[in-house]
Amino acid sequence: MEWWKDTIIYQIYPRSFCDSNGDGIGDLPGITSRLDYLRELGVGAIWLCPVYRSPNVDNGYDISDYRSINPEYGTMADMDRLIYEARRRNIRILMDLVINHTSIKHPWFQKSRDRNGPYANYYYWSKGDGDGGLPTNWAGFFNGDCWEFDVERCEYYLHLFAKGQADLNYHDPAVLDEIKKIMRFWLDKGIAGFRFNAVNLLWKDSLENSKKRSALAGQEYYLSNNGTHNILRQFQKVWDEYDAFTVGEAVFVTPAMARDLCAPERKELDLVFSSEHMECDQRSGNKWLKKKFRPKLFFDSIIKWQRELDWNALYLENHDQPRSIPRFGSKTYWKKSGKLLATLLLTLRGTPFIYQGQEIGMTGFDFSRIQQVNDVESRNVDYILKRYRVPKSIRWKIVSRTSRDNARTPFQWTSERHAGFTDGRPWLGVNHNYPKVNLEDQLDDPSSIWNWYRDLCALRKSSDILRRGDFFPLEATEQVFAYRRDLYGQELTIALNFSDSPARTACRGKLVKSNCKRQQFDGKLQPWEAVILDSTEEGGMP
Numbered sequence: 001m002e003w004w005k006d007t008i009i010y011q012i013y014p015r016s017f018c019d020s021n022g023d024g025i026g027d028l029p030g031i032t033s034r035l036d037y038l039r040e041l042g043v044g045a046i047w048l049c050p051v052y053r054s055p056n057v058d059n060g061y062d063i064s065d066y067r068s069i070n071p072e073y074g075t076m077a078d079m080d081r082l083i084y085e086a087r088r089r090n091i092r093i094l095m096d097l098v099i100n101h102t103s104i105k106h107p108w109f110q111k112s113r114d115r116n117g118p119y120a121n122y123y124y125w126s127k128g129d130g131d132g133g134l135p136t137n138w139a140g141f142f143n144g145d146c147w148e149f150d151v152e153r154c155e156y157y158l159h160l161f162a163k164g165q166a167d168l169n170y171h172d173p174a175v176l177d178e179i180k181k182i183m184r185f186w187l188d189k190g191i192a193g194f195r196f197n198a199v200n201l202l203w204k205d206s207l208e209n210s211k212k213r214s215a216l217a218g219q220e221y222y223l224s225n226n227g228t229h230n231i232l233r234q235f236q237k238v239w240d241e242y243d244a245f246t247v248g249e250a251v252f253v254t255p256a257m258a259r260d261l262c263a264p265e266r267k268e269l270d271l272v273f274s275s276e277h278m279e280c281d282q283r284s285g286n287k288w289l290k291k292k293f294r295p296k297l298f299f300d301s302i303i304k305w306q307r308e309l310d311w312n313a314l315y316l317e318n319h320d321q322p323r324s325i326p327r328f329g330s331k332t333y334w335k336k337s338g339k340l341l342a343t344l345l346l347t348l349r350g351t352p353f354i355y356q357g358q359e360i361g362m363t364g365f366d367f368s369r370i371q372q373v374n375d376v377e378s379r380n381v382d383y384i385l386k387r388y389r390v391p392k393s394i395r396w397k398i399v400s401r402t403s404r405d406n407a408r409t410p411f412q413w414t415s416e417r418h419a420g421f422t423d424g425r426p427w428l429g430v431n432h433n434y435p436k437v438n439l440e441d442q443l444d445d446p447s448s449i450w451n452w453y454r455d456l457c458a459l460r461k462s463s464d465i466l467r468r469g470d471f472f473p474l475e476a477t478e479q480v481f482a483y484r485r486d487l488y489g490q491e492l493t494i495a496l497n498f499s500d501s502p503a504r505t506a507c508r509g510k511l512v513k514s515n516c517k518r519q520q521f522d523g524k525l526q527p528w529e530a531v532i533l534d535s536t537e538e539g540g541m542p
């Protein structure tokens with residue numbers, strides 16, 4: 001059953017969502033206490049970022065026990081209760097399962113240090129190049145080396161991400177079996193499926209030196225290769241038994257690669273998160289080197305993916321990306337541009353994912369120094385830049401614009417202390433704009449970003465055209481993005497003005513919704529105006 005084609009999914013970063021016990025860290029009972037809120041918003045499923053036991057080198061993406069809950073988030077009983085209470089409200093739970101690597105604190109890794117034991121090959125171990133150098137010249141995703149020497153085993157282990165995250169070696173069939181058992185464990189609890197990270201890197205063909213440019217070095221040995229497709233097909237047999245839904249984050253993925261991962265006949269994943277649209281404000285694919293946001297590039301990328309994939313995982317924010325309003329919208333037109341971005345997200349073809357706080361227009365952090373940042377990746381980048389003697393102010397400019405902590409500040413529930421997130425001291429600084437940007441105030445304000453999200457979620461739910469209709473691009477300029485959705489001759493046209501100045505569009509139709517006050521639509525869009533038009537009679541454009 002393809003329920004996920006008719007659902008809006010909400011992503012929760014548990015650490016920052018809602019703290020129930022005053023320790024400054026969000027937790028599972030906190031999430032359970034907000035299920036009615038999520039129902040009210042109109043979401044049908046939650047993607048829960050990792051809550052497993054973990055030393056938190058990368059906030060849970062380094063798992064040390066897949067079958068237990070990190071005590072800071074609660075207990076397994078709390079998890080069972082969350083699943084139960086969510087189901088009572090028709091909300092499904094998707095677990096974020098990290099299967100490319102584990103924490104080096106995981107017992108498998110500890111036992112893997114014994115070269116002769118049964119776990120010896122659970123990870124990629126290598127002696128080095130023989131001359132005292134690293135085994136390969138591959139680049140790590142966290143901007144550093146991807147080999148670490150282990151003194152106990154006297155060998156290097158591979159970690160494509162942080163040092164504390166050792167890559168699992170699927171060449172050993174026992175690893176596949178272990179992960180299958182873990183999947184069953186969670187599916188038996190009644191969860192609806194999984195989100196996987198780095199899902200197209202699972203299989204490393206061989207550990208050889210790369211001929212590619214340094215930032216991409218190594219990819220030819222691990223990116224979207226047959227080995228990974230085989231692994232996914234093995235897993236799919238388990239998912240199939242439970243009718244589980246799966247979405248995978250794929251890195252450096254092209255539409256062709258994405259199709260290979262999620263075309264139904266291939267029996268791998270249901271959906272793929274791609275990131276090309278997130279790269280349109282980056283220089284040469286490096287997320288730390290930002291350039292001015294050019295709307296047209298962004299629109300063209302969206303059009304490309306809408307055309308090339310039958311069904312997309314739609315998102316503008318997540319826990320790895322800076323917030324969308326300061327990035328793609330306008331600080332001056334905060335509310336209007338927040339609503340416009342919501343309109344984009346909720347009117348494209350695919351499954352929309354709303355990231356916590358996006359629905360109230362949260363903006364990035366307002367920290368002023370690196371010590372306020374927790375994220376391991378940001379800290380690494382700062383450290384490397386420092387090694388290259390980049391001055392502090394420039395380092396901060398680079399890190400603060402892109403840091404993942406921009407999206408990880410605590411959810412702003414109220415205008416009370418710590419934004420109502422906790423009674424204690426929040427693990428990460430709350431943005432000081434919470435007296436102005438918070439849920440409580442927005443619930444009561446019919447013109448709020450939150451109410452716009454709720455209305456659009458409801459509109460999408462009631463509209464077969466928005467959920468299932470085809471997508472046709474109409475206009476994509478530096479200012480305006482317009483497209484049509486149609487189903488069996490019924491049409492809706494969406495026109496969005498991504499600029500601080502008025503704009504014209506050739507789109508016409510009966511006004512269904514606008515984020516500006518108006519009764520009808522004459523083709524003139526106000527700054528950051530978003531309109532949805534019923535263009536069934538008009539054919540979208542004259």
Ligand code: BGC
Nearest residue numbers: 058061161196197198249320
């Ligand atoms: C997660 C990141 C994490 C990375 C490495 C990604 O899928 O979204 O937050 O750092 O995987 O585990």
